[in-house]
Amino acid sequence: IRVLRTRVSELRPVYLPPDPASRTTYQPGEVAQFDFWFPPTTVPVGAGQERTATQLPVLTMALGYSRWRDGILIPSRSAEDLFAGWWTLLERLGRVPRVLVWDGEGAVGKWRPREPLLTEATHAFRGLLGVKIVICRPGDPEAKGLLERTHDHYERSFLPGWIFTSPADFNTQFASWMANSNQRTMRVLGCRPADRVAADRASMLTLPPVTPVTGWRFATRLPRDHYVRVDSNDYSIHPAVIGRRIEVVADLATVTATCDGQLVACHDRSWARHQTFTDPAHADAAALLRRRRLQVPRPLGVDEVEQRDLSVYDAISEQAIRCRPQEHHR
Helix, strand or coil, X not given: CHHHHHHHHHHHHHXXXXXXXXXXXXXXXXXXXEEEECCCCCXXXXXXXXXXXXXXXXXXXXXXXXXXXXEEECCCCCHHHHHHHHHHHHHHHCCECCEEEEXXXXXXXXXXXXXXXXXXXXXXXXXXXXXXXXXXXCCCHHHHHHHHHHHHHHHHHCCCCCCCCCHHHHHHHHHHHHHHHCCCCECCCCECHHHHHHHHHHCCECCCCCCCCCCEEEEEECCCCCEEEECCXXXXXXXXXXXXXXXXXXXXXXXXXXXXXXXXXXXXXXXXXXXXXXXXXXXXXXXXHHHHHHHCCCCCCCCCCCCCCHHHHHHHHHHHHHHCCCCCCC
């Protein structure tokens, strides 16, 4: 029986039809995949608060042809922070791949029954870059297999042994480690990503001449409280512009406010939640304005109040008595 089984196993491939395996290939400058990676670690964010894995969205990028990788930890998965991080990665790359692939991120777009539906912000971003954006079908992990393997590589090679003191420290260490990782030989390529990235960039599109509008941006009239709220935190504004319209812009690192083109506030953006941040110069200016207002002399004029002549009431009373009908006694 064993001899027969061995002979059958040798003869079976001869009679089976050929079934070659396919290999996905990428052309230079063609594709870049993007997705979020949530590192299983803890990062302090200030004010005694910490963020765990689900609150640490790392926006990652991998180029199809060169396997060049990059990533950045951003404050949240909101559209404002996502597009700011997306543009940061493209600026670092220096060029724009022709096709950008996402795995159904809500701020980018979702797959509908027949076709993907991009958000308005994604349409504007895509139009400015002049690229095509592809949303992967649900339940199709092979479509983003390149990034899945990259995330597994991060967890096995980057996280062990690292301690992070802040989000900025995480990004600094991650960028340093990534620079070395892109210099290592990959078995699938037979060379280093750094050896192919130049050819990859050469076939990509150039960055647009106009920087896209990303991050948090809104205009408001500054109240007497002279604070504005950005992502659950309150930041002080110079009180000299109370009652005037200001424009607030927040990116991944800073929160700034301008009034008629003049800078009236600049804060480091905090990753902590529900905090209040006051610039000492703003507090001193507010105290000075309050003292000046108290020192303004008030008018001492006496308001004139009309006084009624009481004799008028006496005359009215006497007239009423005279006009009263006299009682008849039986």
